[in-house]
Amino acid sequence: MNKKLRKAVIAGNWKMNKTPAEATKLIEEIKPLVKDADCDVIVCTPYVDLSAALEATKGSNIGVGAENCHWEKSGAFTGEVSADMLASMGVQYVIIGHSERRTYFGETDVTVNKRLRAALDSGLSVILCVGESLEQREQGITEELVAMQTKIALGGVSKDDLKKVIIAYEPIWAIGTGKTATAQQANEVCSVIRETIKKLYDAASADAFTIQYGGSMNAKNAAELLDQPDVDGGLIGGASLKPADFAEIVKAASR
Numbered sequence: 001m002n003k004k005l006r007k008a009v010i011a012g013n014w015k016m017n018k019t020p021a022e023a024t025k026l027i028e029e030i031k032p033l034v035k036d037a038d039c040d041v042i043v044c045t046p047y048v049d050l051s052a053a054l055e056a057t058k059g060s061n062i063g064v065g066a067e068n069c070h071w072e073k074s075g076a077f078t079g080e081v082s083a084d085m086l087a088s089m090g091v092q093y094v095i096i097g098h099s100e101r102r103t104y105f106g107e108t109d110v111t112v113n114k115r116l117r118a119a120l121d122s123g124l125s126v127i128l129c130v131g132e133s134l135e136q137r138e139q140g141i142t143e144e145l146v147a148m149q150t151k152i153a154l155g156g157v158s159k160d161d162l163k164k165v166i167i168a169y170e171p172i173w174a175i176g177t178g179k180t181a182t183a184q185q186a187n188e189v190c191s192v193i194r195e196t197i198k199k200l201y202d203a204a205s206a207d208a209f210t211i212q213y214g215g216s217m218n219a220k221n222a223a224e225l226l227d228q229p230d231v232d233g234g235l236i237g238g239a240s241l242k243p244a245d246f247a248e249i250v251k252a253a254s255r
């Protein structure tokens with residue numbers, strides 16, 4: 001990555017794991033291990049854990065994020081949580097468009113764009129996820145698809161608001177499978193995303209833009225992935241639940 005222009009961002013995505021009490025314990029374990037990090041550190045937790053996470057991270061260098069939000073401010077949307085609600089708690093980040101949301105809960109590029117804009121309007125920073133399935137990779141449409149996902153998700157987002165967006169490139173075939181993209185594969189797609197940002201905005205915005213890789217990133221492979229010029233961080237699933245492994249990744253991003 002270009003250290004002069006971009007600081008690395010390591011975010012844990014806890015997915016549907018941990019009770020509030022377990023969240024507090026996990027953060028207490030992570031805190032001392034990452035306190036000297038020379039990168040941004042974030043934990044994204046289930047909604048029910050956010051209060052505990054905000055309390056446990058107080059005065060630390062760890063930011064807190066949610067894993068999704070709805071585009072309306074309030075209303076009859078049973079089971080949903082608005083961006084305003086998250087912001088009012090003191091939550092700073094939200095993941096939008098994770099492939100698990102797209103695959104299991106019917107998220108489309110259009111709903112991803114609505115959620116993303118609502119999050120920005122509420123003052124949240126966004127980790128936007130894009131990425132291809134194995135079938136799409138084999139069809140040779142990865143670059144085109146990821147560029148399209150990026151373009152639609154960022155529709156209506158101003159150059160100023162773009163500063164509050166990070167993109168996580170997550171090849172679906174690498175998520176939770178132990179099959180990591182090679183460093184070259186990760187960098188290739190991250191550079192396509194940067195090129196897309198350049199076309200949609202300008203070169204300065206693209207140079208300053210943070211792009212993470214996600215998909216079976218762990219303590220062993222993090223350094224090689226993070227060494228790639230267009231990989232500015234990681235969105236970590238499984239390994240973010242293991243304090244020592246998460247801390248190793250943070251360390252690799254701090255070099």
Ligand SMILES: O=C[C@H](O)COP(=O)(O)O
Nearest residue numbers: 013175176215216237238
């Ligand atoms: O959001 C995180 C990704 O889905 C990666 O998950 P993973 O590290 O368990 O493969």
